[in-house]
Amino acid sequence: MATAAESSTPAMSTVTAASADPSCPPFPLLEEEDDKEGRHEHDEQQQQEEEAPHGGEMELPTVDLEAPGDALAAACRRLGMFRLANHGVPGDLSARLFALARDILGRTPFQEKQAQPGYFWGTPALTLRVKDVNWVEGFHVALGQQRPLDVGPPFSEFRDVVSEYGEHMARVARKLFDAMSAALGLDAAQTTSYLAERDGTLRVYRYPPCTSASSSRGHRHRHLGMEAHTDSSVLSIINQDLVGGLQVLHDGQWRDVAPAAGGGAGNNEDTDLLLVNLGDMAQAISGDAWRSVRHRVAASGADAERLSICYFGFPREDAVLTCRGGSSRYMPFSYAQFREQVQADIKATGSKVGLQRFLRQ
Numbered sequence: 001m002a003t004a005a006e007s008s009t010p011a012m013s014t015v016t017a018a019s020a021d022p023s024c025p026p027f028p029l030l031e032e033e034d035d036k037e038g039r040h041e042h043d044e045q046q047q048q049e050e051e052a053p054h055g056g057e058m059e060l061p062t063v064d065l066e067a068p069g070d071a072l073a074a075a076c077r078r079l080g081m082f083r084l085a086n087h088g089v090p091g092d093l094s095a096r097l098f099a100l101a102r103d104i105l106g107r108t109p110f111q112e113k114q115a116q117p118g119y120f121w122g123t124p125a126l127t128l129r130v131k132d133v134n135w136v137e138g139f140h141v142a143l144g145q146q147r148p149l150d151v152g153p154p155f156s157e158f159r160d161v162v163s164e165y166g167e168h169m170a171r172v173a174r175k176l177f178d179a180m181s182a183a184l185g186l187d188a189a190q191t192t193s194y195l196a197e198r199d200g201t202l203r204v205y206r207y208p209p210c211t212s213a214s215s216s217r218g219h220r221h222r223h224l225g226m227e228a229h230t231d232s233s234v235l236s237i238i239n240q241d242l243v244g245g246l247q248v249l250h251d252g253q254w255r256d257v258a259p260a261a262g263g264g265a266g267n268n269e270d271t272d273l274l275l276v277n278l279g280d281m282a283q284a285i286s287g288d289a290w291r292s293v294r295h296r297v298a299a300s301g302a303d304a305e306r307l308s309i310c311y312f313g314f315p316r317e318d319a320v321l322t323c324r325g326g327s328s329r330y331m332p333f334s335y336a337q338f339r340e341q342v343q344a345d346i347k348a349t350g351s352k353v354g355l356q357r358f359l360r361q
């Protein structure tokens with residue numbers, strides 16, 4: 001995902017999906033895009049990934065934030081994604097945020113949304129390829145800033161709820177990272193600097209009904225809600241509704257991550273589970289023992305919309321990332337260097353290269 005907000009207007013086709021819904025951004029139609037020269041120039045990894053078979057649902061382990069035990073390190077090693085119980089985020093706070101997001105993103109005319117700071121559509125992240133338009137829109141919130149979401153009325157309630165939710169995310173991320181750090185045997189300075197939890201990013205996503213998702217099913221280049229990527233974060237915390245669409249790449253197959261029972265927008269704190277995935281920085285500081293899992297989001301169907309609220313925790317800018325024992329495949333690098341490299345690669349080639357860039361010669 002991105003570390004900064006980006007252009008909200010993909011410079012692509014002028015042919016847009018015919019939509020009777022005034023809230024829908026003017027997504028370009030894929031069929032038209034396919035005719036464009038260069039459209040099929042996908043690199044080998046992308047092509048292999050796009051063609052990877054679908055392997056059904058993925059069972060995920062659950063980690064208890066109050067008693068992570070050995071389950072935490074095991075989950076980080078195996079897939080780098082797990083469900084999180086006992087996180088203490090009030091169910092009614094999540095429910096309010098989902099309701100407001102649904103109202104603002106799903107019911108407000110596009111022009112009005114577009115005028116709000118932090119709004120984006122189509123190109124959700126600087127760390128994703130920018131060749132394809134993703135069937136997604138949302139708000140990007142940099143939590144560390146003084147006015148993290150600078151929206152005015154009638155969206156001010158949204159701003160307040162986002163900030164309260166952001167406080168909870170920072171708390172959960174810190175608690176979880178302390179346990180991760182203990183499992184990795186990091187020292188006190190690393191434990192502090194490898195996660196700047198209050199400077200995290202929050203993204204409120206809506207994957208609107210996709211008019212060309214079903215018509216192009218089976219098509220090699222069908223639309224995605226969000227294309228395959230790894231996060232650049234240390235850890236990411238996903239809160240999703242019950243629609244589904246998130247997939248992880250495991251053993252060469254795309255596997256569905258089912259929404260948790262009672263999770264996401266649910267009101268029941270006892271059964272409410274968040275989803276956590278590790279990012280590239282966790283892979284680096286574990287010397288590749290832990291996984292920054294590749295994942296993507298399928299586009300919503302023609303009659304569905306999916307909402308998710310994602311928090312991304314990053315290291316401090318100047319933190320130099322090394323792993324215990326110093327046997328890492330990577331050269332020591334600061335998080336600022338990593339981020340700059342990702343942005344330079346995206347600018348030059350349209351793709352994130354990521355950790356490979358920092359391999360020792």
Ligand SMILES: O=C(O)CCC(=O)C(=O)O
Pocket residue numbers: 001203205226231238240246295296297308310
């Ligand atoms: O919407 C989701 O569930 C995941 C989004 C995601 O992977 C990202 O923003 O990096």
Ligand SMILES: [Fe+2]
Pocket residue numbers: 001229230231295
């Ligand atoms: Fe992601």
